[in-house]
Amino acid sequence: MSLADIHPILDVIHNLDVGIIIMDSERRIELWNGFMANHSRIEAEQALGVSIYQLFPELDPKWFEQKVKQCTIIQNQAFVTWEQRSYVLRLHNDRPITGQSDFMYQNVTFLPLINHKGEVDRIGLIIYDATALASARLSLANQAHP
């Protein structure tokens, strides 16, 4: 792929309605797309090179490292659903006015990124907004058990 081909791809990544993060082995941010900037209110320039734990002080390193370990050991994606944990990173909701929660419910995929030596040296995170689904499911559950 030539350098010229990378620009449209980056453009798409930055405009995706899904959060994309790439971290190095020290969990420092290497890629932070537009979705992340918009919903965290942290611009890419401020996020790049900074540890995810510094950006999200309430993120429990023990828990997070456990998930990272899971996906690096099996060299396969690992998944966290909003049902087990409402969110991995506290982000702002899409609908600040009419939304039903203060934060974004998330489904998160941990992606092991493998280098040319076949080792996992980076981790990708894909963050899906599950707020609509979660709100609908939770309000159904509330109606069933008032």
Add this chain to the structure above:
Amino acid sequence: MKILICDDSSFARKQVLRALPPQLGQEIQQAQHGEEALTIIRRNEADLTFLDLTMPVMDGYTTLEHIQSENLNTLVIVISADIQPEAQQRVQKLGAMDFIKKPVTQDKIIEVLSKFGLLTQEET
């Protein structure tokens, strides 16, 4: 050298057959589970046995116990998908010479056979 390949899967036996270095010769028998293997081993028809662990009728662990308790004359290399370290320790305690992870490759078989000097005399 008389060879025995014991695995319940014919696909797995074919994979081992394909991976055997030609220097080992053509005297190769196959068995589908431990009991069939023991019949062949008791007749002294297997100098070297490639043994799977997870099999119906009689599994690899029980087969190894018989080989040990009956003092049967065969060298055993376990070829198994069960790659838990404890599985490897168990079979080595039961007298297996070595352990090869599935899927098996020719390089790995050659490496193990060379380690135990089973290839050198015939290679020359």
Add this chain to the structure above:
Amino acid sequence: MADQELILDEDSRDLYQELLNVAMGRAADMLARLLNTFIELPIPKVNLIARSELDMALASAAGKKNVSAVCQGFMGDAISGEALLLLTDADINDLITLGGIGDQDSRNELELLMDTANILIGACLKGFSEQLDIHLTQSQPEVLGHHQPIERLLNPQTSWTQALAIEIRYRLENRAANIELLLLFTSGSLEIINNKAQYLLE
């Protein structure tokens, strides 16, 4: 779309059994490391099943008390299917008492269920696809039995009639817990898997 009636010959059954045997061996090794216990490897059961049979199997699982399930689709290289992990509450409690997985403070049943699913489904699919040199992408998993009844699985709006089912029942040594993993492949996947596997014997 009406599927052609499928037949599972002995060679194919043997092939799937062995491919899964290798894949689940890998998965068991990882689970054993996380739980600090020895996992007994079963022989995978391979069968063609009709839709009605799957419905019956799921209904019977749902009929038992407090079953949780994680269901996850996968696809790639024209192969597709779904993985289903089934655990009773008793099994989950058994796994919790084993400890060894992660941070006990943040531990909950759902977390354990998802961790087990990530490892068993992920490692199994990874082991399977690596042998065939294919790449499978997994969808987001869905948890059933907690907020949703398992019966929800019984009436999907899809038109399949037959699938290949591979059933793997992991047992923990000296424990009552059984972890049941069901891999379902669409009928269209089978020919592709067979063709890819031929390369392994050349």
